[in-house]
Structures are given as structure tokens and as C-alpha cells.
Amino acid sequence: MMDNNNNEWPNVGDFAVCTVKNVTDFGAYVTLDEYGDKEGFIHISEIKAGWVKYVRDYVREGQKIVCKVLRVDPTRRHIDLSLKDVNEHQKREKIQQWKNEQKASKWLQFVAEETGTDNKTMKNLKAIFSEEFGSSYSAFEEAAMYGMDAFENIKIDKSLAEKIAKIAQDNIKIPYVEIAGYLDLTSHAPNGIEIIKEAMKAADNTKENYDNDVKINISYIGAPRYRIKINAPDYKTAENALKKAAENVISTIKELGGKGEFYRHIESASV
Structure with a gap:
């Protein structure tokens, strides 16, 4: 299996896709889908602007939501989140980004299987894509437009570059x-x-x-x-x-x- 950010923590101010796990009278516990299902908490005061009587009126178990990260304490393994600080545009943009990264992860898994590449190499490749392109999906977008030339300035095995370019051009409609x-x-x-x-x-x-x-x-x-x-x-x-x-x-x-x-x-x- 590919690495799913088990060791990574979000930064304050980040938007995160979360799954609601438990709703209480004073807030909601969620897991952060992009960070190895680390647990976070939304206090009732961060559910919605104004007075909230019943948290369950706004969130429910199993629901996917987008939250803003308020505080992160890795030593206590605690993350405070806000739902009210995310507008509709930010929500849609984050959900689309998350879906795109899920696609990219599946494509990379397929690349690894097809080329017999080990997990460590693929993990390093994801790190390179994040640094050079901003995300794995952005790397695939570049490959969809420019083929293997998208990777000419970075160190990447030719067989990986060929397979990634092929998958990208088969699956991504080039934005014009x-x-x-x-x-x-x-x-x-x-x-x-x-x-x-x-x-x-x-x-x-x-x-x-x-x-x-x-x-x-x-x-x-x-x-x-x-x-x-x-x-x-x-x-x-x-x-x-x-x-x-x-x-x-x-x-x-x-x-x-x-x-x-x-x-x-x-x-x-x-x-």
C-alpha cells in the first residue's frame, strides 16, 4: 500500500477533508482523511456562526465535511477545527482537490504495480511531485499536457515517467x-x-x-x-x-x- 500521510500533521490555517465520527452535545469528533485518519475536534462554537442549540442539526456521523485547522498539538495528538470558517467556495475547491489527489494516488499505485517499483521509491516520488508541482495530481496534469517533457528537470526513472505520461494523457482532459x-x-x-x-x-x-x-x-x-x-x-x-x-x-x-x-x-x- 502507498503511504497515506500517517506521520504528517496539518498546518494551522489549512483546509482539511474530515469524516464525522461522533457527535456530542458540545461538539463533534472527526477524523482527517488526508492525514492517516488523525482525530480532530470541532467545538460547538466553531460549528456555525451564532448560537447552536443542537450540533446534530448541522453535522451527523459519517458525513464528509471540510474544516479549517485552528490548532495542532502533535504531542497530545490533538487538532482543533472550525466548520464555520469555511465558505462554500473553499469547500468546493478543497473537495475537488481531495478527489483529484485520490485519483492521483490510485494512478501512482497502478504505476508502482505495472513497473514493479517499491513503496519507498513511490513515496519519494510523491514528495518530489509535491515539491516540484504542488501535488501529485498537478504532476499528472503537466504530464497530460507535455508528456515526458514535464519531468525533464527532475530526477525520475524513465520507465516511471513513460507510464505516468501515458496514464495522464489517457485520463486527463487538457484544460484549455x-x-x-x-x-x-x-x-x-x-x-x-x-x-x-x-x-x-x-x-x-x-x-x-x-x-x-x-x-x-x-x-x-x-x-x-x-x-x-x-x-x-x-x-x-x-x-x-x-x-x-x-x-x-x-x-x-x-x-x-x-x-x-x-x-x-x-x-x-x-x-
């Missing part, structure tokens, strides 16, 4: 972001429409630098304005591709005797 800008393109030549079309084709040359990770689309809004839309794996790549594509279009139309201007936001343009 979309941004847009605007081009004003004009040409007073008799074949001005053809010149503008030729200039817009130059935007496609940008994709050669991104290994098919970037999609570029230009649509007509109304003379002389065109909308240039970029889909890419992340905002940094998208912004860079948008800038390069616009530069290619503008340089091409100028070479053909026309004019071109780029605006990141349409409200910045003067009509």
Missing part, C-alpha cells in the same frame, strides 16, 4: 483557456480583400512554435475590425501566441502595402 484580441486591417489596393485574407493566413504560422497546443481563429466583426481568438493550455502560452500571431498578420499586411493595428481589448481601439 481562451483569450481574444482585435485587429484593424485595411488595404486600399484594388485587390485589398485578397491582401487582407493573405495577411490573416500569416497567423497560422504562429502555431508551428507550439506543437499543435495552440488553436488560432480570426473572424470578421465589421470593417476594418477582425477578432483574433486563441485557445491554449495556459494563459502564458495564450498571451504569447496572441502577440506573435498579431505581429505576423500586421507585418504581412504592411509588406503587401496595407495597414494593421492590434488591440488587446476592443475598448482601447479608436474607431
